[in-house]
Amino acid sequence: MSKGGSREGPLVHSTLATFWALFRYSPTLTIVTLLAIRFLFRRYVSPLRRYPGPFLASGTRLHSAFLTWRGKTHEDHIALHRKYGPVVRIQPNQLSFASPEAARQILSPGKGFHKTLFYWVFPPYGNPDIFTEVREEVHATKKRFVNQPYSLASFQAMTPWVDQTIQLLCDKLDGICISGTLSTPLNLGDYLHYFAFDVLGQVAFSTAFGFLEQGKDVDGAIKSIDAVQVYDGIVGQIPFLDRFLRRAFYWDYLPWVTPLSNNYITRTALAQLAKRENSNTKPGRRDLLSMLLESHEKDPNKFDKNSVFAVAHGAIFAGSDSTASTMQTFMWNILNNPSIYERLITEIFDAHQAGKLSEIVAWDESQKHLPYFQACLKEAMRIGPAVGLAIYRKVPGTGTEINGTFIPCGTELAVNAWVLHRDQDIFGRDADVYRPERWLAAEGDEKNESRIKRMDRYMFQFGGGSHVCIGRNLAILEINKVLPQLLRRYKFELVAPGRPMHQHSSFFVVQEGLEVRFQRR
Numbered sequence: 001m002s003k004g005g006s007r008e009g010p011l012v013h014s015t016l017a018t019f020w021a022l023f024r025y026s027p028t029l030t031i032v033t034l035l036a037i038r039f040l041f042r043r044y045v046s047p048l049r050r051y052p053g054p055f056l057a058s059g060t061r062l063h064s065a066f067l068t069w070r071g072k073t074h075e076d077h078i079a080l081h082r083k084y085g086p087v088v089r090i091q092p093n094q095l096s097f098a099s100p101e102a103a104r105q106i107l108s109p110g111k112g113f114h115k116t117l118f119y120w121v122f123p124p125y126g127n128p129d130i131f132t133e134v135r136e137e138v139h140a141t142k143k144r145f146v147n148q149p150y151s152l153a154s155f156q157a158m159t160p161w162v163d164q165t166i167q168l169l170c171d172k173l174d175g176i177c178i179s180g181t182l183s184t185p186l187n188l189g190d191y192l193h194y195f196a197f198d199v200l201g202q203v204a205f206s207t208a209f210g211f212l213e214q215g216k217d218v219d220g221a222i223k224s225i226d227a228v229q230v231y232d233g234i235v236g237q238i239p240f241l242d243r244f245l246r247r248a249f250y251w252d253y254l255p256w257v258t259p260l261s262n263n264y265i266t267r268t269a270l271a272q273l274a275k276r277e278n279s280n281t282k283p284g285r286r287d288l289l290s291m292l293l294e295s296h297e298k299d300p301n302k303f304d305k306n307s308v309f310a311v312a313h314g315a316i317f318a319g320s321d322s323t324a325s326t327m328q329t330f331m332w333n334i335l336n337n338p339s340i341y342e343r344l345i346t347e348i349f350d351a352h353q354a355g356k357l358s359e360i361v362a363w364d365e366s367q368k369h370l371p372y373f374q375a376c377l378k379e380a381m382r383i384g385p386a387v388g389l390a391i392y393r394k395v396p397g398t399g400t401e402i403n404g405t406f407i408p409c410g411t412e413l414a415v416n417a418w419v420l421h422r423d424q425d426i427f428g429r430d431a432d433v434y435r436p437e438r439w440l441a442a443e444g445d446e447k448n449e450s451r452i453k454r455m456d457r458y459m460f461q462f463g464g465g466s467h468v469c470i471g472r473n474l475a476i477l478e479i480n481k482v483l484p485q486l487l488r489r490y491k492f493e494l495v496a497p498g499r500p501m502h503q504h505s506s507f508f509v510v511q512e513g514l515e516v517r518f519q520r521r
């Protein structure tokens, strides 16, 4: 033992003795003192101490848990960056970046920035899906098996089931509006939500969940998924707590808890899997589940049955609120801007009258013949991306340099698309405004074309790198079909123009209040 060591012995001993005496005198005071010391240590001794941010955030993760609980992180993170600058310390060991260039670096594949334990909190436990898997090598293996089922070609092959769901949505809306007059107020947001869920039911399990058919949130499934998401978002800020909460053996026995396995979506998915396992006949069509089962058969050890279920089931969770939120943002913004709405409707009708749109709009027709629609959609995904919380990665190895400064190994990095998409250098000085025209360039206008290419490079609505949204092909396909279809078929009016939707983000931005009156054109 060194000389220093021999002096430390009595010092440690007397410090412990002091704490023991204090503890015996007042346990509460001792715990408060220890927490205060821990707070001050994190705030002032950490290498991140030079970064600005809220006082509480620098010493405790309860601050970001509180912000997530409030459900306004999409606004709070913008406000934090406007107050403190491009890099903000939002947790003792976490920095948020506002620069789109920094975000590209953090998300780019092969640089070793892996997902943090935030994702570990999201179910299912024991067998994470593509989204929740935090072990990068395992994620890469699983992804090899799911790439083909998730390809654009696979989803295109499922177009008839998307069309069938669009038809069902239109039938429902037709039934609500009386011909020639505007309907009574309808929560269109709910119907877009039901649509997104039913498409996923068809695509993943060849079964509509019945939300549209029944015109309601069957068995409170959507509500309960949103509640699970609130838990994930908040506890994800302090992941170890999950061990004492949802992962604890007593959790499912608590009177106010409905086990996730009892959710209507999960029950339906399990029933479909059981049906496939118990019958020798394959379903008449190839859905996500059957393609994943084919992947499993190729290498049952590397991609087992539990993974098949986790991935197919995970698609519903990852793809429903996200797609619904994007469609709601689009509708709210175009309906709130009469000149944009007019221009969009004119474009759709011109294309329709020129015979360029099928009876149910095809996604490539929409891409080719509706450039203003594409601009409106892109702008909706820019101004109101569906993920309202940050996405998180960890600094690898010996540390890294971002934005010209060194960040130590193990630091968590956060990027929020709501912040990134308001960068005025990339998106223009009016980046806070919904203006689809920023995405348009006249033919041969090279200057504007390269400006648009640059904006495209810095869009993060689907994340980026090796974890870029794997379901984006499906989302883009269905949105490109259903929205022009609705706009061509109905005339919409907001019940309360200018009234913002209520937005709550614990991961996805869940929105309420897209109330419209509408009639058949």
Ligand code: HEM
Pocket: 130, 131, 143, 314, 315, 316, 318, 319, 320, 322, 323, 326, 385, 386, 387, 391, 392, 460, 461, 462, 463, 464, 466, 467, 468, 469, 470, 471, 472, 474, 475, 476
């Ligand atoms: C407009 C709709 C959608 C948006 C805006 C969206 C957004 C995102 C974002 C931002 C990520 C990255 C999250 C992160 O890195 O932390 C992500 C990942 C993911 N999304 Fe989507 N998503 C959408 C639709 C879908 C759909 C329809 C599906 C499934 C069919 C899906 C499945 C997934 C999966 C599995 C991941 C994890 C990918 C990985 O980590 O490798 N998403 N999504």
